[in-house]
Amino acid sequence: MGNVGPIFWIFCAIAVLAISSMVLLGNYRNREALPQDVVTSSGYAIRRYWFWAVIAGSIAAFFLTIPSFPYLSAAANADAIHFPVVAQQYGFAAPPVVPLNRDVIFDVSSKDVNHGFGIYAPNGAMMSQVQAMPGYVNHLRVRFTVPGRYLIRCLEYCGIAHAAMQGGFDVR
Amino acid sequence: MSGLRVMWTYMLTGLAIFALMLLAGIGLRASQANWIAIDPGTFYSILSLHGIGMIVAMALAGLGVLWYLVRKEIPELDPRVAYMAYGFFLAGVVSVIVSVVPGKYGSLWTMLYPLPFVGAYWPSWATGAWLVGNALVMIGFMLWCAQVLGALLARYGGIRGMLAIDYVFDRRAFAEAGRTPPPPAMFAAAIVSFDGFITGTVGLVIGTALIVHWIDPSVVVNPLWAKNLTYLFGHSFANLTMYMAVAGIYVGLPLCTKREYHTSVPLAVAWWGTLLFVMIAYFHHLYMDFAQMVWMQYVGEISSYLAAVPVVVVTIYGGVMLVHRSGMRWSLGSMFLYAGMIGWVVGGAAAVLDATIPVNVDLHNTLWVPGHFHTYLLEGVLLFILGWVFVNLEQRAGAASSLPVRWLTGIGMFGGGSLFLMSFYLAGAAGVPRRYALEPAPGPYLAGLATIGALAFLAGLLVCIVEGIRLARLSKREALT
Numbered sequence: 092m093g094n095v096g097p098i099f100w101i102f103c104a105i106a107v108l109a110i111s112s113m114v115l116l117g118n119y120r121n122r123e124a125l126p127q128d129v130v131t132s133s134g135y136a137i138r139r140y141w142f143w144a145v146i147a148g149s150i151a152a153f154f155l156t157i158p159s160f161p162y163l164s165a166a167a168n169a170d171a172i173h174f175p176v177v178a179q180q181y182g183f184a185a186p187p188v189v190p191l192n193r194d195v196i197f198d199v200s201s202k203d204v205n206h207g208f209g210i211y212a213p214n215g216a217m218m219s220q221v222q223a224m225p226g227y228v229n230h231l232r233v234r235f236t237v238p239g240r241y242l243i244r245c246l247e248y249c250g251i252a253h254a255a256m257q258g259g260f261d262v263r
Numbered sequence: 264m265s266g267l268r269v270m271w272t273y274m275l276t277g278l279a280i281f282a283l284m285l286l287a288g289i290g291l292r293a294s295q296a297n298w299i300a301i302d303p304g305t306f307y308s309i310l311s312l313h314g315i316g317m318i319v320a321m322a323l324a325g326l327g328v329l330w331y332l333v334r335k336e337i338p339e340l341d342p343r344v345a346y347m348a349y350g351f352f353l354a355g356v357v358s359v360i361v362s363v364v365p366g367k368y369g370s371l372w373t374m375l376y377p378l379p380f381v382g383a384y385w386p387s388w389a390t391g392a393w394l395v396g397n398a399l400v401m402i403g404f405m406l407w408c409a410q411v412l413g414a415l416l417a418r419y420g421g422i423r424g425m426l427a428i429d430y431v432f433d434r435r436a437f438a439e440a441g442r443t444p445p446p447p448a449m450f451a452a453a454i455v456s457f458d459g460f461i462t463g464t465v466g467l468v469i470g471t472a473l474i475v476h477w478i479d480p481s482v483v484v485n486p487l488w489a490k491n492l493t494y495l496f497g498h499s500f501a502n503l504t505m506y507m508a509v510a511g512i513y514v515g516l517p518l519c520t521k522r523e524y525h526t527s528v529p530l531a532v533a534w535w536g537t538l539l540f541v542m543i544a545y546f547h548h549l550y551m552d553f554a555q556m557v558w559m560q561y562v563g564e565i566s567s568y569l570a571a572v573p574v575v576v577v578t579i580y581g582g583v584m585l586v587h588r589s590g591m592r593w594s595l596g597s598m599f600l601y602a603g604m605i606g607w608v609v610g611g612a613a614a615v616l617d618a619t620i621p622v623n624v625d626l627h628n629t630l631w632v633p634g635h636f637h638t639y640l641l642e643g644v645l646l647f648i649l650g651w652v653f654v655n656l657e658q659r660a661g662a663a664s665s666l667p668v669r670w671l672t673g674i675g676m677f678g679g680g681s682l683f684l685m686s687f688y689l690a691g692a693a694g695v696p697r698r699y700a701l702e703p704a705p706g707p708y709l710a711g712l713a714t715i716g717a718l719a720f721l722a723g724l725l726v727c728i729v730e731g732i733r734l735a736r737l738s739k740r741e742a743l744t
Contacts, residue, residue, distance in 0.1 A: 095689060095692035095693050096625060096692055098616055098622055098625070098626070098692060099688060099689065099692035101616065102612060102613055102616055102688065105609075105612045106609045106612065109605065109608045109609055109612065110605055110609065113583060113601075113604065113605050113608070114605075116583050116586075116587050117583060117586045117587065117601050118593075119587060119588045122588065123588075124588055124589055124590030125588040125589075127522045127523070127585075127589070130584055130587055130588055130589075131584055134580075134584040134587075138529075138576065138580060141575075141576060141580065142529075142572075142576045145571070145572055145575060145576055146572065149565070149568035149569060149571075149572070150565075152568060152619065153564055153565045153568060156564070156619055156620060156621050157561075159620070159621035160560065160561075160620050160621070161553070161620070161621075161624060162553055162557050162560060163557070180381070180382045203377070203381050203382070204375070204377055204378045204381050204382070205375045205378065205486065205490070207551070207627075207628055207696075209628075209696070211694065215693075215694070216694060217625050217629070217694035219624055220551055220624060220627060220628075221551050221553055222551045222552045222553075224486050224487060224490070224552060224554065225377070225486050226485070226486055226487075227486070227487060227552075227554040228554070229551075229552065229553040229554055230553060231553070244696055244703075245696075246551075246627065246628040246629075246696050247375070247628060248307075248371055248373070248375075248378070248698040249378065249382075250370075250378065250381075250382045250383075250384075251303050251304055251307065251369065251382070251384050252303070253698060253699065253700075254303070254696075254698075254699035254700050254701045254702070255701070
């Protein structure tokens with residue numbers, strides 16, 4: 092397994108900020124109590140800014156992340172090499188070798204139940220994933236820039252040997 | 264028959280199921296840590312039971328509180344209907360236990376079609392018992408929703424009154440007509456019963472489709488359609504448990520702070536948002552299904568973000584304003600209610616990060632996901648329920664818990680709970696998949712830490728239970744004198 096990514100630390104920062112500010116705001120016991128209307132009148136004033144900050148943050152995050160959505164990149168790549176991947180309890184039929192520094196598209200499907208096609212880099216970090224669903228083909232575009240042995244793990248619960256459902260391929 | 268008895272019946276059943284499922288969960292984590300040996304078949308059977316058991320436990324406890332609060336507003340609410348719904352819940356629980364304990368069903372409570380029928384290591388009747396058990400729970404839930412929704416619509420004059428639409432759009436005319444909007448807890452009841460009825464219907468539709476396939480395997484179901492319905496039902500039902508318990512903030516915190524939580528225009532509008540977002544946020548469960556229509560993925564991300572707005576801008580913000588400089592005394596009850604709001608924010612932040620599509624590529628179906636919903640349920644929903652229980656016990660007994668009891672409970676339930684939860688987040692961020700009976704490194708090491716954390720949580724909970732019994736006895740003595 093790989094090291095934890097920046098998301099973990101972003102989460103920790105948000106959690107620490109939320110916990111400490113709420114504890115500070117709630118635990119004003121030692122100071123004189125105020126009437127409710129005094130607290131609410133200043134609270135409502137601050138809330139207006141807080142509301143717009145949360146809305147603006149949500150919309151900004153949405154638009155900033157759209158270019159990194161994985162859905163349309165497969166269709167936009169006419170030069171990419173396609174590799175079929177078929178999942179079945181409890182293994183993957185996948186190509187043994189995948190080229191380095193080229194766009195590849197995995198055409199992922201399943202013969203029986205829902206599976207997940209999770210690619211783990213040689214350093215153990217999760218690289219990308221897509222679901223494998225019976226009756227459908229999901230196209231996952233990936234570009235490998237590091238050579239080595241990549242591991243495939245099933246990422247959707249598929250039965251008793253789910254944890255043992257693995258595969259792999261070499262990138263060179 | 265009193266509303267109070269309905270509340271305690273629902274709540275104590277929910278908490279008893281919770282305690283059993285907590286022990287099952289500790290066993291699962293200890294097994295992933297390789298401290299005890301559980302074979303994969305048994306592991307997935309217990310995991311199936313743990314998943315649905317916890318959701319039903321939280322739902323029962325929350326529905327009990329909410330039913331009691333609605334009855335206080337609407338005395339005509341008939342307890343017999345609530346007991347009938349409770350009967351369906353119990354019958355469902357028994358059927359699920361039969362499917363898992365002798366039957367060894369192990370397709371988890373997400374039961375994505377066609378998994379329960381392909382490669383099953385359990386007998387076919389166990390799948391049937393599981394599906395019927397789920398259907399019975401849904402019927403009980405829908406009965407509860409139908410009763411409460413009907414009562415609210417009758418009491419407040421239809422959907423316009425129930426959702427305070429006139430109040431929001433024309434406050435002056437509303438006030439001049441001598442009308443008052445529903446109190447905050449009734450918005451929670453309205454949204455839970457409205458969305459709950461739709462969720463229950465969807466659950467029954469997919470449940471019926473699976474039962475038909477179980478009876479006649481030649482009838483096939485579209486897997487993508489099944490996945491959408493399964494998550495619309497599963498996500499919304501689990502999400503609604505929070506909105507059931509949220510009445511604890513609206514009614515419990517004012518009791519602690521001796522302040523009032525009023526209905527306001529932002530509060531009403533916030534609940535309209537919740538009404539919508541609870542139903543469409545489930546799209547984020549299908550981000551990694553590229554065959555899904557792409558617009559649904561876009562809507563999934565933005566609605567997952569916006570679902571947080573009513574929570575952080577209105578409900579929790581209002582809760583913090585209520586406590587801030589109120590001179591509130593910290594008791595177990597007030598501590599649980601306030602800590603529950605913190606847990607809701609932290610669990611929600613983890614959810615919002617995971618609901619970001621490029622982030623979900625790395626976190627989907629890793630242990631990050633159970634990290635998020637364990638935070639939400641254990642340090643959110645459960646604390647609101649316990650907070651409500653203790654605020655009531657403290658008021659009736661006219662006494663509060665000593666400082667050492669509060670510290671012991673806090674260290675166990677918040678300290679131990681944090682260790683338990685952080686192990687999920689760390690493992691998820693390192694790419695350890697969820698639902699692995701045998702985890703790759705660093706999964707087993709972190710599962711060990713999680714087990715220690717969960718045991719500390721259990722110890723804190725035991726202190727809290729003993730204290731609860733002491734306060735209950737004290738309140739009975741108070742009532743006699």
